[in-house]
Amino acid sequence: MNTVRQLDRVVIRFAGDSGDGMQLTGDRFTAETAKLGNDLSTLPNFPAEIRAPAGTLPGVSSFQIHFADTDILTPGDAPGVLVAMNPAALKANLPDLPGGATIVVNSDEFTARNLKKVGYQANPLEDDSLEPYQVHAVPLTSLTIEALSNFDIGKNEAARAKNMFALGLISWLYSRPTDTTEAFISKKFAARPELAQANIAALRAGHAYGETTESFAVRYEVPPASLQPGTYRNITGNLALAYGIVAAGVRAKLPVFLGAYPITPASDILHELSRHKRFGVTTFQAEDEIAAVGAALGASYGGALGVTTSSGPGIALKSETISLAVSLELPLVIVDVQRAGPSTGLPTKTEQADLMMALYGRHGEAPIAVVAPCTPADCFDAAIEACRIAVTYRTPVMLLSDGYLANGSEPWRLPDVSALPDLTVEFASGPNHILDDGTEVFWPYKRDPETLARPWAVPGTPGLQHRIGGLEKRDGTGDISYDPANHDFMVRTRAARIDRIEVPDVVVEDPEGEADVLVLGWGSTYGPIGAACRALRQRGLHIAQAHLRHLNPMPANLAEVLAGYKRVVVPEMNLGQLSAVLRARFGVDVVAYNQVRGLPFTSQELETVLEEVVKNV
Amino acid sequence: MSDKLSLPIQPLKAKDFKSDQEVRWCPGCGDYAILAAVQSFLPELGMERERICFVSGIGCSSRFPYYLNTYGMHSIHGRAPAIATGLATSRPDLSVWVVTGDGDALSIGGNHLIHALRRNVNLKILLFNNRIYGLTKGQYSPTSETGKITKSTPYGSADAPFNPLSLVLGAEASFVARTLDSDRKHLQEVLRAAAVHQGSAFVEIYQNCPIFNDDAFEVLKSPESRDEALIRLVHGEPIVFGPEGRHCVVRNGWGLAVAETADVAESDIVVHDSTAADPSYAFALSRLSGDSLDHTPIGVFRSVRRDTYDSIVRQQVSDAQSDGAAEAELAGLLTGSDTWTIL
Ligand SMILES: Cc1ncc(C[n+]2csc(CCOP(=O)(O)OP(=O)(O)O)c2C)c(N)n1
Ligand code: SF4
Numbered sequence: 036m037n038t039v040r041q042l043d044r045v046v047i048r049f050a051g052d053s054g055d056g057m058q059l060t061g062d063r064f065t066a067e068t069a070k071l072g073n074d075l076s077t078l079p080n081f082p083a084e085i086r087a088p089a090g091t092l093p094g095v096s097s098f099q100i101h102f103a104d105t106d107i108l109t110p111g112d113a114p115g116v117l118v119a120m121n122p123a124a125l126k127a128n129l130p131d132l133p134g135g136a137t138i139v140v141n142s143d144e145f146t147a148r149n150l151k152k153v154g155y156q157a158n159p160l161e162d163d164s165l166e167p168y169q170v171h172a173v174p175l176t177s178l179t180i181e182a183l184s185n186f187d188i189g190k191n192e193a194a195r196a197k198n199m200f201a202l203g204l205i206s207w208l209y210s211r212p213t214d215t216t217e218a219f220i221s222k223k224f225a226a227r228p229e230l231a232q233a234n235i236a237a238l239r240a241g242h243a244y245g246e247t248t249e250s251f252a253v254r255y256e257v258p259p260a261s262l263q264p265g266t267y268r269n270i271t272g273n274l275a276l277a278y279g280i281v282a283a284g285v286r287a288k289l290p291v292f293l294g295a296y297p298i299t300p301a302s303d304i305l306h307e308l309s310r311h312k313r314f315g316v317t318t319f320q321a322e323d324e325i326a327a328v329g330a331a332l333g334a335s336y337g338g339a340l341g342v343t344t345s346s347g348p349g350i351a352l353k354s355e356t357i358s359l360a361v362s363l364e365l366p367l368v369i370v371d372v373q374r375a376g377p378s379t380g381l382p383t384k385t386e387q388a389d390l391m392m393a394l395y396g397r398h399g400e401a402p403i404a405v406v407a408p409c410t411p412a413d414c415f416d417a418a419i420e421a422c423r424i425a426v427t428y429r430t431p432v433m434l435l436s437d438g439y440l441a442n443g444s445e446p447w448r449l450p451d452v453s454a455l456p457d458l459t460v461e462f463a464s465g466p467n468h469i470l471d472d473g474t475e476v477f478w479p480y481k482r483d484p485e486t487l488a489r490p491w492a493v494p495g496t497p498g499l500q501h502r503i504g505g506l507e508k509r510d511g512t513g514d515i516s517y518d519p520a521n522h523d524f525m526v527r528t529r530a531a532r533i534d535r536i537e538v539p540d541v542v543v544e545d546p547e548g549e550a551d552v553l554v555l556g557w558g559s560t561y562g563p564i565g566a567a568c569r570a571l572r573q574r575g576l577h578i579a580q581a582h583l584r585h586l587n588p589m590p591a592n593l594a595e596v597l598a599g600y601k602r603v604v605v606p607e608m609n610l611g612q613l614s615a616v617l618r619a620r621f622g623v624d625v626v627a628y629n630q631v632r633g634l635p636f637t638s639q640e641l642e643t644v645l646e647e648v649v650k651n652v
Numbered sequence: 653m654s655d656k657l658s659l660p661i662q663p664l665k666a667k668d669f670k671s672d673q674e675v676r677w678c679p680g681c682g683d684y685a686i687l688a689a690v691q692s693f694l695p696e697l698g699m700e701r702e703r704i705c706f707v708s709g710i711g712c713s714s715r716f717p718y719y720l721n722t723y724g725m726h727s728i729h730g731r732a733p734a735i736a737t738g739l740a741t742s743r744p745d746l747s748v749w750v751v752t753g754d755g756d757a758l759s760i761g762g763n764h765l766i767h768a769l770r771r772n773v774n775l776k777i778l779l780f781n782n783r784i785y786g787l788t789k790g791q792y793s794p795t796s797e798t799g800k801i802t803k804s805t806p807y808g809s810a811d812a813p814f815n816p817l818s819l820v821l822g823a824e825a826s827f828v829a830r831t832l833d834s835d836r837k838h839l840q841e842v843l844r845a846a847a848v849h850q851g852s853a854f855v856e857i858y859q860n861c862p863i864f865n866d867d868a869f870e871v872l873k874s875p876e877s878r879d880e881a882l883i884r885l886v887h888g889e890p891i892v893f894g895p896e897g898r899h900c901v902v903r904n905g906w907g908l909a910v911a912e913t914a915d916v917a918e919s920d921i922v923v924h925d926s927t928a929a930d931p932s933y934a935f936a937l938s939r940l941s942g943d944s945l946d947h948t949p950i951g952v953f954r955s956v957r958r959d960t961y962d963s964i965v966r967q968q969v970s971d972a973q974s975d976g977a978a979e980a981e982l983a984g985l986l987t988g989s990d991t992w993t994i995l
């Protein structure tokens with residue numbers, strides 16, 4: 036009989052060849068864990084190549100999940116458990132494992148040929164190189180084939196179900212319910228019932244294997260977390276972002292027009308939005324990123340909510356059109372799911388190095404609003420906020436997500452749809468100005484005195500025919516103007532329009548109120564920074580944490596917040612872009628901590644860095 | 653925003669389409685003639701002014717929208733077809749026109765032009781071809797002749813030019829025509845045909861730039877040469893041209909050639925068919941005029957019906973919404989199929 040042990044948190048990494056179905060396995064394990072009520076956070080990691088040669092190091096794909104009985108902020112620094120489907124997966128992931136970690140390997144794949152492919156001189160399962168770990172060598176492939184011997188499917192198809200066997204085994208080991216996975220399999224293979232049955236049988240066989248063999252002496256339980264009451268689902272950043280755009284369209288009562296050109300890691304937003312025509316979403320896969328943003332702007336001009344989605348290389352191409360949108364003063368939402376650059380860089384890896392491009396990467400004085408989500412689920416709210424700013428202030432807004440948020444997932448407490456912000460807008464419908472001689476006219480650049488937004492006068496509105504364009508225009512009338520003083524005025528007015536956007540104050544978390552050091556982040560570093568701060572506080576150290584959602588304009592209280600601490604630390608996955616902006620705008624000498632490995636910070640490294648600053652302040 | 657085009661109560665006149673902006677092309681520029689022709693043609697659309705929108709790129713030609721009392725956008729260099737695609741796709745109630753130049757449409761914007769045509773978006777595209785960059789003061793363009801001496805090619809251009817009509821026919825354009833700035837009647841006939849076409853209509857307008865490329869189309873305009881050089885295409889009629897119909901067009905190998913009418917049987921003369929399904933015929937017509945323009949067909953080369961991108965896309969959206977409001981389903985969408993509840 037195996038004993039059951041209680042744990043408060045576990046980090047598991049499923050790794051295999053990109054053809055081994057590791058993302059699916061991870062997704063299913065996540066769904067089971069969510070159902071159980073643990074808090075969780077996940078991070079997939081896949082190769083840039085679609086099908087790198089089987090069994091090689093570049094072909095390794097993995098999925099990490101961190102789950103716990105308390106609320107957690109990151110997918111975990113280092114896995115306590117590694118499931119390795121072949122020697123490549125073992126070799127690629129071993130450096131991340133702490134001593135004592137559990138390793139489950141598919142021993143069938145440890146053939147001389149496969150070992151040689153990844154440069155193993157000796158079989159690590161047979162020498163003592165894995166001594167520091169608890170290794171379970173399980174012949175996953177042959178056990179699966181054996182379990183499916185009664186099914187009318189080919190041997191290859193049977194072998195392919197080994198990921199379900201592994202999932203069954205790990206689900207048993209961590210006491211996860213498998214009924215949702217069975218339902219999922221039935222649905223997925225609805226067209227081939229015998230395949231569905233076989234996969235379910237493999238799942239059950241894996242589960243039974245754990246229960247009956249001697250090799251697993253202990254199984255574990257992680258009790259549910261006490262999260263805020265509500266209904267939850269698991270969601271990735273890209274899905275949440277797409278839903279945010281759908282919701283914004285509904286709340287604005289505007290049709291959504293998405294112009295996009297495929298690019299990793301933003302394509303999934305295009306895929307998702309293309310399914311939601313029912314909500315009035317039109318998607319346009321353009322010939323390039325310039326056409327994508329151009330069509331979105333054309334649709335905005337016509338009274339739609341124009342959105343364009345891309346990643347760094349594509350955003351660079353959109354730059355000229357974004358400047359046109361600045362000049363036209365029309366709503367436009369530009370989503371940049373950042374990836375490691377420059378150029379193609381590491382297209383499946385994450386980075387935050389497009390901040391300067393978002394803030395300044397245009398010709399002329401062309402300020403736009405910039406908003407960044409901080410967790411996968413937050414992509415929903417951040418997308419709505421970006422749309423709110425765009426339609427209220429008639430301006431382009433850049434939404435800066437990244438690869439880590441895009442593909443990572445976490446539980447999302449479902450919002451009350453009726454409580455989402457009301458984004459309804461009023462189009463111009465008649466004259467807005469009276470000339471000295473009493474004639475009523477329409478002036479396309481006559482502004483709202485509060486927001487400085489100009490009227491949104493869509494073609495088709497009787498009597499409001501007017502011409503807009505990229506040439507400088509006279510304030511008010513919108514007529515072409517080469518007058519120097521008018522240009523100066525217009526440049527300043529366009530800047531003031533952005534500066535005046537109302538954004539909430541930045542909130543500082545400093546439980547004891549005794550901190551001398553503030554750590555300030557933006558975007559996806561929220562999780563690891565928060566986890567590091569918690570760890571420090573548990574050790575009795577004082578540290579304050581704040582996170583910027585609005586990068587332009589910045590919160591009105593930011594200057595005061597920055598001035599309130601002896602030291603401000605700014606960790607970023609770039610070479611110090613926010614740090615440079617803060618130094619320039621606020622004259623504060625921030626401590627920059629930077630890393631550009633294409634991977635998120637670990638909370639461990641941030642804990643070390645922050646401890647150093649706190650102790651020496 | 654209904655699909656129906658509503659008619660103005662009072663018939664409009666050319667002057668109703670003039671904006672209050674001062675027209676600023678060089679004296680003698682062909683753009684003036686085109687503007688006047690368009691202004692006096694627009695009332696024929698029978699549409700209210702607010703239903704008409706002109707979108708342009710950058711160039712002398714692209715100043716066009718400023719001078720029309722319709723909606724208009726003077727956008728950025730080469731991108732007008734893309735911007736207009738977004739507008740036309742989301743607003744079927746509008747008549748959307750693109751005004752562009754040879755540099756704007758064929759150089760920087762070449763990609764957008766071919767893809768708008770391939771999709772057959774409901775746009776009327778007017779390309780003002782002066783075979784030069786006007787606004788930037790006289791560099792050669794993608795339609796300038798090889799060897800042309802310009803500011804940027806003091807030793808003569810080494811580029812081979814595009815034949816714009818050959819190009820757009822290769823891009824699957826469903827309506828292709830050519831006309832001249834100086835021939836108002838012909839220009840308006842072509843505009844009329846373009847306006848009623850469902851889908852992308854591409855119209856090349858030969859336009860004189862007296863400042864940087866004067867008399868580029870003189871062979872088609874001067875009384876001495878024009879009858880010999882101009883081939884006026886009329887659907888359903890044999891293609892004969894020249895004084896007393898001296899010349900004609902006949903089949904020749906894979907293409908077409910000019911022959912002497914007296915030398916060929918009447919049955920060998922090609923009868924113009926702008927509705928031919930295969931674009932090869934229109935392509936062959938487009939090849940008759942070389943760099944020297946000595947046999948230049950004008951008129952409608954091709955006009956065929958093909959589904960338009962924007963109507964297919966709108967149909968998909970409206971089918972998806974056919975059984976009522978989806979707004980109430982937003983909560984359901986967000987919820988998805990796998991949820992759990994914490995009490
Ligand atoms: C991105 C960009 N590159 C270059 C220019 C400069 N530019 C303006 S118009 C033009 C060429 C215009 O030629 P064409 O399209 O033939 O128009 P025309 O002036 O002859 O009517 C160029 C190169 C620009 N405005 N924008
Ligand atoms: S430069 Fe040529 S095309 Fe431009 S306005 Fe002058 S004459 Fe017309």
Ligand SMILES: [Mg+2]
Pocket residue numbers: 711753754755780781782783784785786793
């Ligand atoms: Mg030109």
